[in-house]
Amino acid sequence: MLLKPHLADKSQLMALLRPVKDLGFPVIGLVSDGQQSIRLAMGETWPNTPYQYCQYHYLKDIAKPVVDLDRKLKTGLKKSLRGLREIEKQVEDDDSIESEVTRDYLAATRSLLLEDGNPPLDLPGIQIYEKASAVKASLEKSVAKKGGAVLLKKVLLLFRKLPEFTSKYQAVKRWQIPIQETARLLSPAKISADQRSETVRFEMECLLSWMQKSYTQKEDSLLVSNFQSYTRGFWKGLFTCYDAPWVPRTNNDHERFFRQTKTKHRRTTGRRSWNEHILRFGEFVVFVDDALNQQNLVSRLQQVSYEAFNQERRRWTKRLDETTKRRRFVETHWPTLNRLKTNFVSELVSCSFF
Numbered sequence: 001m002l003l004k005p006h007l008a009d010k011s012q013l014m015a016l017l018r019p020v021k022d023l024g025f026p027v028i029g030l031v032s033d034g035q036q037s038i039r040l041a042m043g044e045t046w047p048n049t050p051y052q053y054c055q056y057h058y059l060k061d062i063a064k065p066v067v068d069l070d071r072k073l074k075t076g077l078k079k080s081l082r083g084l085r086e087i088e089k090q091v092e093d094d095d096s097i098e099s100e101v102t103r104d105y106l107a108a109t110r111s112l113l114l115e116d117g118n119p120p121l122d123l124p125g126i127q128i129y130e131k132a133s134a135v136k137a138s139l140e141k142s143v144a145k146k147g148g149a150v151l152l153k154k155v156l157l158l159f160r161k162l163p164e165f166t167s168k169y170q171a172v173k174r175w176q177i178p179i180q181e182t183a184r185l186l187s188p189a190k191i192s193a194d195q196r197s198e199t200v201r202f203e204m205e206c207l208l209s210w211m212q213k214s215y216t217q218k219e220d221s222l223l224v225s226n227f228q229s230y231t232r233g234f235w236k237g238l239f240t241c242y243d244a245p246w247v248p249r250t251n252n253d254h255e256r257f258f259r260q261t262k263t264k265h266r267r268t269t270g271r272r273s274w275n276e277h278i279l280r281f282g283e284f285v286v287f288v289d290d291a292l293n294q295q296n297l298v299s300r301l302q303q304v305s306y307e308a309f310n311q312e313r314r315r316w317t318k319r320l321d322e323t324t325k326r327r328r329f330v331e332t333h334w335p336t337l338n339r340l341k342t343n344f345v346s347e348l349v350s351c352s353f354f
Contacts, residue, residue, distance in 0.1 A: 013041035021045055029240075029247035031254070033057040034233060050244035053237035054251045055186050061230040062182065063120030065223045066175045073125030073168045077132065078113055080161040087154050101142070102151040108135050109158060121183055123176065129169045132162055175223050178211050186238075188249060197239035204231075204238075 021027075030051040032038050043051055088106055091099040112132055117124030136159040143152050185203045208231065215224050231238075241249045265274045291297060 010037045010040040010044075013037055014045055017041060017045045029244060031248055031251045033251065034061065034230070036233075039237070050240050050247050051237050052240040052244075052247045052249065053234045054249075055238065055241075056250040056252055058230065058234045058238060059179065059183055059186075060120050061234075062227045063179045065226050066172065066179055067119045067123065069168075069175060070119070070123040070125035070172045073165060073172055074115075074123075074128055076168070077125065077128045077162075077165055080165070081109060081113060081132070081158050083158055084110055084113075087151065087158075090154075091151060098149055098151055102155060105135065105139060105152065105155050109155065120179060123172065126169065126172055126176070129162075129165060132159060135159070136162055171219075175220075178207065178215075178223075178227065181207055186249070197242040200239050200242055 027046045027049055030042050030046060030049055031054060032042060032051075033054045034057055039051075039053070084106060087102070091102045091106070109132075112128050112135070115124050115128050115131070117127050136156065139152060139156040139159070143149050143156055182204070185200060185207065208228070211224060211227065241247050262274050265277055266272060269277070271277075
């Protein structure tokens with residue numbers, strides 16, 4: 001499945017999962033994101049197994065309109081704070097107290113331009129606006145105490161357009177409320193002995209009802225419809241982890257593991273894609289780093305029979321041959337096609353003669 005992200009058909013995915021099932025390991029839980037074909041394939045391959053739909057992907061999906069609105073706020077705020085470099089040049093070689101204080105304010109302002117947040121819960125636009133408001137308030141107090149602070153006044157002028165973004169900031173904050181409330185309801189901190197899937201499901205139903213009654217403005221239709229659509233899609237598997245606590249709420253650890261492995265490969269080879277790497281060395285290459293840290297690795301490898309090793313080696317050799325054929329065709333496609341045509345014609349002639 002790592003090598004074939006384009007597959008979207010349930011039957012093809014089940015064919016890929018079948019060798020995993022044939023290994024015979026007990027599967028006590030399943031976690032995946034929102035792709036329908038993956039859900040169907042895993043659900044039919046391991047029926048009656050607790051199946052959790054990733055809550056982090058759910059939060060990302062329901063927050064898409066909020067994230068888009070916040071992105072516009074962030075872009076506008078960053079554009080409004082232009083002009084830092086000119087003031088930085090003025091205080092670069094000045095050792096006065098005012099210049100030193102100005103440099104500190106400039107550093108705080110420049111940090112706003114680097115703010116990216118961590119959507120969907122920590123939105124950068126909101127953070128930039130709130131931090132910019134705090135910097136502006138501090139500057140106003142400093143300028144009021146020392147009326148002749150020319151440099152500080154120049155820094156304060158950078159924030160002159162901040163009030164223009166107040167309405168946009170309030171709009172994002174208003175839309176963020178149901179997203180934050182959803183995250184709170186789904187939070188593992190709320191899981192207790194008397195709180196199971198029925199309780200969380202009921203609280204989510206109450207949230208949906210409240211949202212329909214509270215977000216009735218024309219511009220709210222995008223938020224509400226998106227929230228309802230993704231909630232319907234995730235509803236069946238959103239609450240499994242509360243009744244099966246051994247099943248994780250998200251597949252973030254799984255995705256983080258593969259991301260780290262891909263990053264190591266990219267740093268080693270300089271290539272963005274690792275498909276050829278997996279094709280060459282086998283899909284189990286992603287577990288090599290972890291296996292090297294496990295105990296009794298040598299003794300476990302010694303338990304593998306020569307027949308099993310040789311069978312796996314033949315399988316990998318066949319995979320390498322397929323890759324080699326594809327590469328040869330890309331590099332010398334006309335000779336390869338001519339050779340195939342010649343072989344095919346020769347086979348036809350021999351068959352006709354026989």
